Amino acid sequence: MASTSDQRGEAFPPGTVTLTGYQESIASARIVLSPQPSSDPNEPLNWPTWRKVTNMTLIFGMTLAVFTSLMVQTVFWQQMKVDMGVSTVNLNNAQSANLAGVALGCLFFIPLTVKYGRRPSYLLSIAVLAGSMWWASKMKTNAELIVIAVISGLSGAINETAVQMTIADLFFVHQRGAANAVYFGAVMMGSFLTPLAAGSQAATQGWRWSYTTLSICLTILFVLFLFAYEETKYIPVYVGAPNTNATTRSLDDGDLKNTCGGGSEEIKSPDAIAKLDSVPSLYVTTYTPHTYRQRMRLWTPTDESLGRLFVLPLQVIMLPHVLYTSLQFAAVIAWLVLVVAMISVIFSMPPYSFTTAGVGYMTLGPFVGNVFGTLYGGPLSDWVVVRLARRNRDIFEPEMRLHLLCVPVVTMAGGLIMFGVTADRGMHWIFPSIGGAFYAFGMGSIGEIAFTVLLDSYRDLVAESFIVVAFFRNAISMAVPFAMVPWWLSMGLSNMFITIGCLSLFIGLFYVPLLIWGKEIRIKLAPRYEKLVAKKRLIG
Template sequence: MRPEHPPGTIPLLERQAASEALKVVLVPHPSNDPNDPLNWNNWRKAFNYLLVLAATLASFTGIMIQPVLWPQMVEDMKMPITAFQHGQSANLAGLATGCALFVPLTIKYGRRSTYIASVAVMAAGCWWTARRTSYAEVILTSIIIGWAGAINETVVQMTIADLYFIHQRGRANAFYQLAVVAGGFLTPVAAGAQATAHGWRWCYYTLGITQTILAIVFLFGYEETKYNRVSNGLPDLQSSVQLDGVKTSLDQDQDLKEGQTDVQSEPGLAVSITEAEIPAPNTYWQRMRFVTTTPESLWRLFIAPVSVLFLPHVLFTAIQYSSSICWLVLYSATSPIIFSAPPYLFTASGLGNLLLGPLVGTIIGSAYAGILSDRLVVWLAKRNHGVFEPEMRLHLLLPVYFAMGGGLIIFGVTAAHGLHWIYPSIGGALFGFGFSAMGDITFTMVIDIYYELTAEAFVGVTFVRNAISIAMPFTVSPWLKNMGMANMFIVIGCLCFGIGMAYVPLLIYGKRIRTALGPRYYKLVEKRRFY
């Protein structure tokens, strides 16, 4: 791509020569190599991505079920609830540092080894958690589970970029968000019921068994999705984009018929090895190799996230996601305090059931952002002479932030006044809707713009998210005591909406920013590739 072309701006639609129908340009451009993950058939992609989603669900379950179990842990281990809040902060510290430490290794040595190690360590952490008896073990097991889950968000985004084209990523991210929120809101319901019937330790025994089985399945079933497109003679996403002809051809007739869109690769850009010998498909053992090494400089991979983080679109996503996680941590940490006391007096099972509201909201939010955003960008590209701009996805964010901020206020105010639990659940559902949709939209936008630096971008996003969240569990008790439940969540809701409105200037000026900083991005890509 020429330097004046901003990263992420691509021709998404082209008119077919023989008809009025439009075709969706496949970006990244697939090769003819059967080992290219973009060329895998649907069942093969689905199986590997399903394993990733299972690991995501299990990882977030291990992280998120603890607040539901705190009342039983307090009684069983004879510790104050603040000890487990400290454990939650230790977990967030593990998430923040683990991502920065382990993702560079994933970039250089492949996704498969990282997933296997992550699931295996998570299994060990769950087995140990089920047996812990001291404060030191609370902190250590929380850090280990944090380290094991640290790579999840970033490596999943890398996997989505490996497997799916640009017009499919919103839906892929929607399934990822569903797995995240199922681990955050659905499995705690089951954990609460199991804890009530058999005690909190059996929740972690069950999770340890599940993670152990999952580690074995990953070892023998998960394929490497890392594919070096440049070394295989393929144009990369940014260098292969030509915009001028696309705009001209679509300017000739803007009265395009709805629904006449099919999916093909761009002629002349499905460049690959068509003129050379097509490689044979890898054997099973080749697909199961533990590492896939490329020649990037490892030390540059460790420092690159610092530079990428300060690209405005990445920084915007980091701020939005980290603030949302702060609200989620406060929501999760206050629930057992408020709802285990009068007038609610919920057991562990009741605390788990309280998460059904956010679960319903997140399912709706994933459908809203995943399905609608992919369709919206095609429609908007059609109106924009066939050219896709990543900020097009941001048009969906206004109702998202209204729902998040309003949901938090409804939750806090109704719970503070002791209203029927259905009202706080409605607030939780609205928050869940916004949380899920926001993550899907902003994550997909970052992949769309900085495809070649996806990992570095999400290392920064995840580090900021967890680093900021570390302090949240420490603030819950004093904030709740000094301000009260209602006022506390009114402030949180207003902060949520105010921070969210930062999307407006990005929507207006985003392309100008990408154009101005495009040379910086391409320089970072070249440094990663050749040094």
């Protein structure tokens, strides 16, 4: 549903839901499940916790591997220059080619993921990425370097968008912050922690063995996905062919109690309970849980127009919440690409003159900062919005999460300035490392909160929205490797990072107008949103 209403008949814009309620039978406030699950145990929202955790664990592993493949090469630059005879310009070009592959890949593959299911896209992505990493461990020429960069970018393209689709499939509103914390934790581990390990291995065994290790891990991950990752695309009974696992039976008092959430921690909304009064007969549909073979299906097609799915992102881009998230994530990833590349360049030169292992160790500070940022933007965000909803007559607004951004917006800007200035002055490596930690705290928090706000606001257009986010993120980041060295030479390292810090603060403060006028924007654009959702679901 594009819009909902509460028990008082008040119309809600997209994203606004009843999140908490008072349960008289036990005189206690309870979470109201949103979106409302059906009675079908095959709907991912109804899955037991262990099945959701299994899927998210595999998603965590995939995200970790994808971002490792995107970020790890900068650690090897010293050795690759000698071994392959390539220059820093060649390596920068390869990094840009990789990001170009990611930007273009999401435009092409995500519509297919919407139409045919998440599982085949994940399997294809991991298989191709594993193949490209095996090739990377053997590459010898600059041409191979560029081709591998493009292929690995294309294969990793679906990660950001498809993971948000999976989170929307599996989790309720009050759980999505924590789910995105898991995702961003994997992003940061792949960006900062695994390069540390790869640098240590490269220092003793060479960079090719590091790529071989990554290739082995990706191959194992593919096997795990093949046999353990369940399809989360859910087709309700009224969509497509009838569900042959569905039967009917009479409705008894026990069913009514369970439907109304009797005694449970989380209850269904007043809307769901009221619907029981409108049921014309005392019969309800019951379902048979899918078999293992059905859960591991390789194909889940539906009747959406594939052509419309390719065009919709061009129309979704005009929704301000989509633009906000795109800009925020593009900025934080652009700074990430810049910081990781500068670590490789700065700390391999005097006065630091770190080895490959030492360059890898410099990513530890940002990783530690991100651990705290992940907790701040994830579980704390979920906790805060539940309390804010209770103070707002039990009504949840997606913009409630934005209140938390006052801290990370400042720490990210300050951390970037601290990193650049202290490194430029040749200060002890702990100071730029602390700066990197402050930056990473802000990056993790801002990214998680921005993603979750968009997911909460426009759940029915999550795929199209995150195609836009992924394209912006990679299109902007693609320019960073080209601009890095000229910018550094023309301004100097300190002035460069002071400029970046000020720009980061300016972009980060865009959350303020969205916090003030976000709900009003959703109300005014609700008809447009509903038209886009209807167009997406139109058959043929």
